[in-house]
Amino acid sequence: MNLILLLESDFISSHRVRLSGRRFLHIQDILKAQCGQSLTVGKINGLLGKGTLVHKENDAVELEVNFNQKPPGALPLTLILALQRPPMLKRILFSAAMLGIKKIIILNFNRVEKSLWNSSALKPQSITEQLVLGLEQAKDTLMPEVILKKGFKSFVDDELPALIKGNRALVAHPGGGDHAITNFNAVIPCASTVIPAKAGILNQPITLIIGPEGGIIDYEIELLESVGCQTIDLGPRIFRTESVLPYIVGKLF
Amino acid sequence: MNLILLLESDFISSHRVRLSGRRFLHIQDILKAQCGQSLTVGKINGLLGKGTLVHKENDAVELEVNFNQKPPGALPLTLILALQRPPMLKRILFSAAMLGIKKIIILNFNRVEKSLWNSSALKPQSITEQLVLGLEQAKDTLMPEVILKKGFKSFVDDELPALIKGNRALVAHPGGGDHAITNFNAVIPCASTVIPAKAGILNQPITLIIGPEGGIIDYEIELLESVGCQTIDLGPRIFRTESVLPYIVGKLF
Numbered sequence: 261m262n263l264i265l266l267l268e269s270d271f272i273s274s275h276r277v278r279l280s281g282r283r284f285l286h287i288q289d290i291l292k293a294q295c296g297q298s299l300t301v302g303k304i305n306g307l308l309g310k311g312t313l314v315h316k317e318n319d320a321v322e323l324e325v326n327f328n329q330k331p332p333g334a335l336p337l338t339l340i341l342a343l344q345r346p347p348m349l350k351r352i353l354f355s356a357a358m359l360g361i362k363k364i365i366i367l368n369f370n371r372v373e374k375s376l377w378n379s380s381a382l383k384p385q386s387i388t389e390q391l392v393l394g395l396e397q398a399k400d401t402l403m404p405e406v407i408l409k410k411g412f413k414s415f416v417d418d419e420l421p422a423l424i425k426g427n428r429a430l431v432a433h434p435g436g437g438d439h440a441i442t443n444f445n446a447v448i449p450c451a452s453t454v455i456p457a458k459a460g461i462l463n464q465p466i467t468l469i470i471g472p473e474g475g476i477i478d479y480e481i482e483l484l485e486s487v488g489c490q491t492i493d494l495g496p497r498i499f500r501t502e503s504v505l506p507y508i509v510g511k512l513f
Numbered sequence: 514m515n516l517i518l519l520l521e522s523d524f525i526s527s528h529r530v531r532l533s534g535r536r537f538l539h540i541q542d543i544l545k546a547q548c549g550q551s552l553t554v555g556k557i558n559g560l561l562g563k564g565t566l567v568h569k570e571n572d573a574v575e576l577e578v579n580f581n582q583k584p585p586g587a588l589p590l591t592l593i594l595a596l597q598r599p600p601m602l603k604r605i606l607f608s609a610a611m612l613g614i615k616k617i618i619i620l621n622f623n624r625v626e627k628s629l630w631n632s633s634a635l636k637p638q639s640i641t642e643q644l645v646l647g648l649e650q651a652k653d654t655l656m657p658e659v660i661l662k663k664g665f666k667s668f669v670d671d672e673l674p675a676l677i678k679g680n681r682a683l684v685a686h687p688g689g690g691d692h693a694i695t696n697f698n699a700v701i702p703c704a705s706t707v708i709p710a711k712a713g714i715l716n717q718p719i720t721l722i723i724g725p726e727g728g729i730i731d732y733e734i735e736l737l738e739s740v741g742c743q744t745i746d747l748g749p750r751i752f753r754t755e756s757v758l759p760y761i762v763g764k765l766f
Contacts, residue, residue, distance in 0.1 A: 262751045332749040355756055398750035496585040497651035498515045503608055503759040506752070510763025 261286050263399040264301045264311060265392055266325065277301075277311065280320040287313070287321050301325050302401040331401045335360035335513060336465040338423065342369040342472035344501060346381035350390050351502045357394025357404055359509050364406045367415060371474035377410060412480065421487050429467040429489040432504055433476055466512060470504055514539050516652040517554045517564060518645055519578065530554075530564065533573040540566070540574055554578055555654040584654045588613035588766060589718040591676065595622045595725035597754060599634035603643050604755045610647025610657055612762050617659045620668060624727035630663060665733065674740050682720040682742040685757055686729055719765060723757055 264287070270277040279287065287293050293313050301311035301323065308331055311323035339361050344352060349366075356364055368377070380386055387406050395401060409415040420429075469489060471480075481491060499507060517540070523530040532540065540546050546566050554564035554576065561584055564576035592614050597605060602619075609617055621630070633639055640659050648654060662668045673682075722742060724733075734744060752760060 355753075358750065358752060358756065360750060397753055400750065497611065497613060497653065499611060499759070500608075500650055503611065506756040507759040507763035510760035 261290070261393075261396045262300065263308070263396050263401075264299055264323075265396050265401065266301055266303050266311075268304070272322070275325055276314075276322060277325055278320055278322050284319060284321055288316075293321075299323065300399065301327075302331060302395075302399065303327055304401055305403055306401055307331070308399065308401065332360060332399065334362045334402060335509065337361050337509065337512070338363045338365070338427070338465070338467045339505070340365045340367055340420075340467060340469040342367055342470060342476075343372045343376050343382075344473065345376065346379050348473075348501055349379075349381050350386075352505060353387060353390035353406070354394040354397070355502060355505050357391040357400070358398040359394075359506065360398065360400060362402060362404045364404055365409055365415075366406065367409045368412050369472045369480060370412070370477045371472045382408065413483065416483050416487060420484075420489075424467045424488060427465045427467045429469065429484075430508075431469040431471070431476070431481065431484050431489050431491045432508060433471065433481065433491045433493060468505075468508060470501060473501065514543070514646075514649045515553065516561070516649050516654075517552055517576075518649050518654065519554055519556050519564075521557070525575070528578055529567075529575060530578055531573055531575050537572060537574055541569075546574075552576065553652065554580075555584060555648075555652065556580055557654055558656055559654055560584070561652065561654065585613060585651065587615045587655060588762065590614050590762065590765070591616045591618070591680070591718070591720045592758070593618045593620055593673075593720060593722040595620060595723060595729075596625045596629050596635075597726065598626075598629065599632050601726075601754055602632075602634050603639075605758060606640060606643035606659070607647040607650070608755060608758050610644040610653070611651040612647075612759065613651065613653060615655060615657045617657055618662055618668075619659065620662045620722075621665050622725045622733060623665070623730045624725045635661065666736065669736050669740060673737075673742075677720045677741060680718045680720045682722065682737075683761075684722040684724070684729070684734065684737050684742050684744045685761060686724065686734065686744045686746060721758075721761060723754060726754065 261283075264279070264283055266277050266279075270279060272278045287299065291297075291299065293299060295313050295316060297313050299311045299313065300308065302308040303325075307327035308329040309325060309327035311325040313321055314324050315322035339356055341352060341356075341364060343349065343366050353364070366382070388403075391404055391406070395403070409419075467489075469484065476484075485491065494504070494507070514536075517532070517536055519530050519532075523532060525531045540552065544550075544552065546552060548566050548569060550566050552564045552566065553561070555561045556578075560580035561582040562578060562580035564578040566574055567577050568575035592609055594605060594609075594617060596602065596619050606617070619635070641656075644657055644659070648656070662672075720742075722737065729737075738744065747757070747760070
């Protein structure tokens, strides 16, 4: 927790918050903060600032807060992620929020076990928990949006074309055989240094599609390619899904 | 497990192996392999190949194996990693092996909790377990070397200069204040496309230093810089240690 993220409901007056639970414990046990000490805070979907510890109780603290700094810029990348097993899903949601991704679509694929759609990791509270942890890690305040899509074909046919308009849409398809014939470094040539890093080396927004653990089947690849997505191969090594995201973000931005 | 990694002790004759335990369970329960089926195998520190399932018992299988393919190339990157808490250490070792890193030095820093040096995650068997899992993920066979160094100053003074000779030595120092004034994308300009990706965009081997959870103290940064290391900042976001590695590898290679 590199930032104490404040929710509307924490405010007991316009510049004062009262915190209990997880954030209280962090302030007391990890930061070992004393009255008068200044801590980094951020208002959800708002600015960053400082919070001065002004009051301590056995199970809560109060901070006087002031906000004066913008959060880091959002990453111009929309993530379309096959539903993963709960521990992996949690780590990827954390990681996506940490990296600055603001739109995440969790999509069904043929090789997603259907029972995963009943997982408690998909409950709004569980999703929000991982996103908050990721924002706190990265000192960010802007909550990503997460959308669940259970119908692969209807999503790709009806919604994806509009979503990727003006974007470069990439499907990470490691070791994917016939379809993934393109090498990532050939598809994504290293652009000149005049392009500012924050615009990304492709200088356009990215939509990145990451498939399920068992891979994307040919029919799905063909459907994605038919609407303009480009399949990329990351080379002979097969990466674990949670590492694919920071790896590709490192390459692109 | 995208590869069944075979040890010398698995061989019951020159082209036949007998597997029990974890690999047997994987072949039986996950791959649900039948006699005659061909599986991807690799010989530790040797070639990749195919193994045909020729014999099944209740708790073991036997494969006829042939090797004919080189494993993926090693990443020209030496990782010097501050000792981390066990769950993080395990994930980073897995990740390093998966990414193709072949030399990992686990180093003490001021902000490493001393008790971590007694952790069972540092036992050779535990380290090897994570490395094997990483190799199996990436379809690699070459075991990385892991070296433990408990003395920061003696290591930096006496061993690091020779280690980084001819290398570009980078210290990832997120949000590090005064010292980390350089932006990663400024230090590492995007090279032209004529440099083959596998050589890395810096076209020289890298030594990457990743500090402890609590950060690297000024004295340590100064000592590292005094022997030729260059401090890099990854921007305003602070990444979790396990994501730093794939992110930087994505940028560099």
